[in-house]
Amino acid sequence: MNGPRDVTIADLAQHLGVHKSTVSRAMDPARRHLIGAELLQRVEAAARTLGYRPNRAAAALSTGRSKTIGVLLPDITNPVFPPILRGIEDALDAEGYFALLANTSRRDDAAQTAVERMGAQRVEGFLIATAVRDDSWLEGLRQRGTRIVLVNRTDGSGALPAVISDDMLGMRLAVDHLVGLGHRRIAHLAGPATLSTGLARKIGFEQALLAHGLAPAAMAECSAYTVEGGQTAMAALLDARKGRRDFSAVVAANDQIALGVLDLLRRRKIAVPQQISVIGHNDIPLLDQVNPPLSSVRIQHYEMGFRAARLLLDALSGTPGSSDATIVLRPQLVARASTGPAP
Amino acid sequence: MNGPRDVTIADLAQHLGVHKSTVSRAMDPARRHLIGAELLQRVEAAARTLGYRPNRAAAALSTGRSKTIGVLLPDITNPVFPPILRGIEDALDAEGYFALLANTSRRDDAAQTAVERMGAQRVEGFLIATAVRDDSWLEGLRQRGTRIVLVNRTDGSGALPAVISDDMLGMRLAVDHLVGLGHRRIAHLAGPATLSTGLARKIGFEQALLAHGLAPAAMAECSAYTVEGGQTAMAALLDARKGRRDFSAVVAANDQIALGVLDLLRRRKIAVPQQISVIGHNDIPLLDQVNPPLSSVRIQHYEMGFRAARLLLDALSGTPGSSDATIVLRPQLVARASTGPAP
DNA sequence: TTGAAAGCGCTAACAC
């Protein structure tokens, strides 16, 4: 059925008249020094001529280490995730690890199913960007010894190591910026309260206002972090006020929501930023090209992925200290033309 | 070092007083029917209570099938690739396969290195979106029996199965659209000639013009499919003409290049589309929000990934016919505000 | 319908 069988270390050993464990040693950089210099050469030469290709699957079975990490994303199609994944992959690659990928927005239980199937593949740990605040199964997993690092979002337990952006600070940057422009009546379009980011940004927004002695002018929760979610919530906000707007600026919980807001305001002929200022969060690509260029809070996507992967890798190799940390990255304000002086 | 050892089929077998091969059969849906109904129940119950988790890594070693596919992308951060990857993943997931991911834009030989390492992991095949026209190593791989399906780009050999977009048709759509708007002098900013898409679109552009009895008004090749590549090439095109533009429309080889063009024209105070019309290719997200909304040729990214994965899966399972096909998907014109009547 | 035995390719004590 298959063509010529793969060449194995046993084949090499026989060919060279040595034992296969000798070949095994010669193949492993970490144990190569145990081998005679001349023999080492011969092994390498033979490997080349016979076309030997190491079989990590076999090594994995023997050692229990697959050199493979499970990565769970809601949906790679959401522009927030590519740079995170890229960061993850760069960190893993440097250590010879691969990412096994799953998008979990297919079904409700997709994340758990993926974790189970990846567990069967014996991934050494998980990088999870899909945590929901009331996920208790994640904490259960951890207690059974599964290595997990959360990215971008945390779960409710707070017990799992995570790498996230400082959402409170992000909101402070946004609010300070607007207040600096003279705005006093500021509205917030929140993300889903089921997500840690949705909640943290909402609280962050309120606290940031409070620091200026202000209260929210209006609040609404979007059903999802999408353009449509933003449009719908914004329409509701405006309609509820029947034309009498009591706010001059909107802080959106993420960029897609903000884009939805821009879209709706454009359709309703409300000028941005002359009549209403809008600011997003995350700073996804192309925001500088939209109309008007959208102000946002830039978070360190790539860095987030990279650090999360490093954290997991360190935990796997038993590096002390780093194991249980939660790393909080600093966001940065990016002011563009969608925010301007209060009317 | 490790906690309690994993539960294996041997443990289950002992616990139940049967042979492990019996348990193995009970675990495999395809061979379950060989097992007595009552015993089957007991096995399943025991598996549950003892917390048995199948070890695919071991199965992989035994069967030679890892249920894993290697996916090579240049850079997931380029908005063209997320939907392709999503399509791939959806198709793989349906068959219980996982994608092992590698971004290959890190180094020149990253693709070959990744293929080698993934080969060691015994992936069953490769989905490759990084082909370069003069890649001969891919063809070599195929001849040695490696299963490969190309996505988005083809290599030079034409011998490898691939799923791509109809680039000739895409250019025809773009050119027909512009000619329909009255343009006669049309320029092309080509992608790198080392990529199949760069070349095919360039030829497609020329042929499409020819069909209207026209010749290219100007041509330039961008060093990369990037915004900067577009800016630079466009600047060169304009500067070479010292202000005397002999074209009223630009067909860019992809959207990033087109965005670079828009950017440059904005800085030079040349009105789009009043003075120059611009059209891109691929229709990446947010193009409808940029200023002005960019016309483009929409290609079926998701479908491309999905079909490629299906093709590979079919080949792996020995489904006849489908194995060696090259599938060409039809693109579609998306006219927006960046293209308008010729001045 | 179930059991026995061999083996997938590699690693890891331990011995020489």
Add this chain to the structure above:
DNA sequence: GTGTTAGCGCTTTCAA
């Protein structure tokens, strides 16, 4: 330095 031996957990003939 190198060989021996014994698995890792599962599948797969072949028998019974």
